[in-house]
Amino acid sequence: MDTIKNHPADELLVSYSAASLPLSQALCISTHLDNCAECTQKLRRLNQVGSELMHQLKPSPPSSSLKDQLLDRLDSITENDETNRHNPGNTSIPRCLHQFIKTGYEDISWNRISRDIQSYELCRDQNNAKVELLRIRPGGTSSTHTHMGDEYTVILEGSFSDEEGLYHKGDFLLRDARHKHTPVATRDKYCICLAVTEAPIQLTGFFGRLLNPFIRRSYA
C-alpha cells in the first residue's frame, strides 16, 4: 500500500464522489481506491461535501400519496442480492472488475498485439472510450506513443517504467495528448494494467506510423 505514489488528481476524485464522470474513468479510480487507503479516506470526506450540498437544497415535498404507496409496498419488497451478483473466487481482482473478469487474469483469452504486449478488451464506454487490460511480458516494451485523447492507466500486477518514472501495483496514471511515452515492464514479472483510452493513440515511431491506420480502424 505504501508504495503508491501516483494518485488521481483531487478534482477527479471530486467527480468520482459526485458520480459525474464517465464510468470508464470511474472504473479506473475505483480500481485505484481498492489499493489506496489515502484516497479512500479523501473520498469519504468528499462524500461529506456532496452530502452537505444535497442537504442545503430547498426541500420539494412529494404528494402525500407517495409515502402511502411506499408504506403499502414495504412488506413485499425483498432484496435482490446485488452485492454477490458478480462473485469470483479470486480476491486479488479489484471488486469493480469482477463484472468482467470471472476467475483470474491467467484464464483470459488474451489477444496478441505485439511480441511483448497482449490485450483484452473489457468493454466500450459512452464516449466510445476503450476499456481494456494490457499485459506486458517481463522486460517487454510498448511502442512509443502519444495520445489524441486522455489515457487512464492503473497497474493491477507487476511494475513498469517510462520516461517519467517507475510505477507499481495500484498506481494511477493519466496521460494526455502532450505526453509521449514508452512504457517498459520490469524484468521480474508480467505487468498487467487496466487502461482506458478516450481516443485512438498515435504511434510515433516509423513503424508505428505505418500502423496508425489499422489502430484507428479498430476503434470504428
Add this chain to the structure above:
Amino acid sequence: MLIQYLLFTNMIRPMAQKNSPSEHIEHLRDCLSKVAIQRDKAAFSILFDHYAPLLRSYSLVREPGAELIADELAQEVMIRVWLKAGSYNSQLANINTWIFTLARNCRIDYFRRNGRFVSEIDPTEIFNDMEDEGPSPFQLTHQARLEENIRTGLEQLPREQSEILTKVYLEGKSHQQTSEELKLPLGTVKSRVRLAVNKLKVLVER
C-alpha cells in the same frame, strides 16, 4: 393498528422539529436503527418525511420539472434505506452522508437503466462500496469538526467556485460539460474545483 400508527407518527414529528440540528440528526439515526432492528414502519415514515423532499430536490436539480423521476428516485432510495438499514453502522457513520451515497448511486443507476447514457459498465459495482461502511473510529473523532468546516467553508466559497461544485455534485455534470455550459476553459473548471476543495480543507491530512 393504522390509527395507532398515524397517531404515533404525528406525535413524533413536531417533537423532532423543535430539536436542534444535532439532536435532529440523533433522532433520525435512532429511527434508522429502529427500522433496522424492529422493522419499525413509524420510524421509517419519519425518515421518509425528512429525506424524501431532499431526495426529490436532488433529482429535480439535475432534471428540472421531471416530477415523476424525482418521485421514483425518492422511492427507490427509501427502499434501499428499508433494505439496507441493517448494514448501516449507526455508531460510526453520518446518516446524511450515507443517504447521499445511496442517492448518488440510485441516480446513476436510474439513468443507465433508462438509457440516458449507453455504457457496458455496471455502476453498482463501482460505487456500492461506500454504502456498507462508515468512517474509521479515528476519523469519527474529527467528524464533528470536519462537518463544521465543510458547512462554514461552503458558505464562504466565492460564487464562481460554489457554482462549479453545484454543477458537479448536484447536476451531475462532468468537467467537460461544466466547461461547455459556463463557457470556461476546461483547465479553469478543474482548477476552480481544486481551489474549492482546498478552501474546504477536506483533503488536508490531520
